Amino acid sequence: MAVNSEANSISISDLSLTFPNGFVGLKSTGLQIQSGHFCTLLGPSGSGKTTLLRAIAGLITPTTGRIRIGNTDVTDLPVQARNIGFVFQNYALFPHMSVAENIEYPLKLHNWKVDARKARVKEILDLIELPHAAGNAVGQLSGGQQQRVAIGRALAYKPSLLLLDEPMGALDRRLRQQLGAELRAIQQRTGITAVYVTHDQEEAFILSDRIAVMAHGEILQYSTPADLYARPGSRFVAEFLGEANLIDVQSVAGDMAVTAYGPLPFTAIETLHARHGQPSLLVRPEDIRFVDSGSNHPTPVLQAEVTRTLFLGSRCLVSAKMKDGKTLTVECGKSDAPREGTTCGVTWASSASIMLVQ
Ligand SMILES: Nc1ncnc2c1ncn2[C@@H]1O[C@H](COP(=O)(O)OP(=O)(O)OP(=O)(O)O)[C@@H](O)[C@H]1O
Ligand SMILES: [Mg+2]
Structure with a gap:
């Protein structure tokens, strides 16, 4: 059931979009998505994720720029000529139709013959692992099952692209995880190129x-x-993806960053998205270790007071108050967490501290 795997790359260049009221929904945007890849648009509410997805779909017309799918420039093509499957947050299934009828519906719209339709519906029901629910009314299905039908329906007529806008927004965390894994498996099995919108970074990572x-x-x-986690190009990306400790850098002296805690080593200056502004060091909580202040270490050992220890099951998040009153978050194993109120040393490898300029 794999689609033609070479033809379904997406190439977006210089895409911008100003709404009729003058609001700039997309600034000049470029994006290359490889055929068969699962690409996620991740960002806070109002960042333009849906706008970009709708532009790819042809539901809104960009002000400038071009969109290509494979070798075809689709910028001026209407929605129905772009061969795209959609899944939206509210699955928009037809409640009066059965599961099989829902899946068959787009095939009828695309004028498939009866035999081909029946065969394809069976194929899709197997793919979404609901072969026994063919005759059920969609209203009898759970939210997760309805979601699978929506994905199956979007894939039915073999689109080149699958666009999904927060399709699991209404579901609880466990179901989201399970369905996310199923969605990914279906996407890989079919080899379709998918563009997925979410503001959930864990979901995006997985x-x-x-x-x-x-x-x-x-x-x-x-x-x-x-790569985004290890080498964020800006403070925004560093803080949006996971827990980030950011230490202000006053100046750089040779290969050391001068900070309120003295000179600290660092690995790289990320200039990719460099803007003017205060540089800072990024250190992830899991890269910081508690050590004996007296012992010898290749990197500086900083004094910290443990103000809070959060037990999270398999690990702990510890708040370590530094001498300037700011707090670093340290992640450690549950047996390594120091007691609240104690003073201890913290250190990290120079390879774990990354200079961000923005
Ligand atoms: N038709 C419109 N006219 C004017 N502004 C609009 C229009 N549609 C969207 N916007 C604005 O464009 C910005 C981006 O909207 P968009 O729906 O793309 O955000 P999003 O990233 O999908 O957010 P969310 O996570 O909340 O869905 C928002 O500030 C929104 O108010
Ligand atoms: Mg949106």
């Missing part, structure tokens, strides 16, 4: 080949989940 982090109508950074 599902995606690539994530585009958006804010204020712009893509700030586009990369793999691991």
Whole structure:
């Protein structure tokens, strides 16, 4: 059932969109999505995720720029000529139709012959693992099952692209995780290119080949989940993806950053998205260790007072108050967490501290 895997890349160049009321929904945006990839648009509410998705779909017309799917420039094509499957937050299934009829509906619209339709519906029911529910009314299904039908319906006529706008927004966390894994499996099995919108960073990390982090109508950074986490190009990306300790840098002296805690080593200056502004060091909580203040370490050991220890089951999040009154968050194993009120040393490898300029 794999779709033609070479033809379904997406190439967006210089796309911008100003709404009739003058509001700039998208600033000049470029994005290249490889065929067969799962790409997530991740960003806070109002950052332009839905606007970009709707522009790809052809539901709104961009002010400037081009959109290509494979070798075809689709910018001027109407929605129905773009061969795209959609899944929206409210699945918009037809409540008076059965599961099979819902899946068959777009095939009828695309004038598939009866035999081909029946065969495809069976194929899709297997794909979404609901073969026994073919005759059920959709109202009898759980939210998660309805979601699977919506995905199946969107895939039925073999679109080149699958666009999903917060399709699991209404579901609880456990169901989201389970369905996310199912969605990813279906996407990989079919080899379809998917663009998925969410503001949930954990979901984005789990599902995606690539994530585009958006804010204020712009893509700030586009990369793999691991790269975004390890090498965020800006404070916004660092703080939006996971817990981030940011230490103000007063100046740079040789290979050391001068901070309120003295000179600290660092690995790299990220200039990718460099803007004017105060540079800072990023240190992730899991990279900080508690150590004996007296012992020898290759990196500076800073004094900290443990003000709070949060027990999270398999690990602890510890608040360590520094001498300037600011707090670093330290993640450690449950047996390594120091007691609240104690003073201890904290340190991290120089490879774990990244200079952000913005
Ligand atoms: N038709 C419109 N006219 C004017 N402004 C609009 C229009 N549609 C959206 N906007 C504005 O564009 C911005 C981006 O909206 P968009 O729906 O793309 O955000 P989003 O990232 O999808 O947010 P959410 O996570 O809340 O769904 C918002 O500030 C929104 O108010
Ligand atoms: Mg939206």
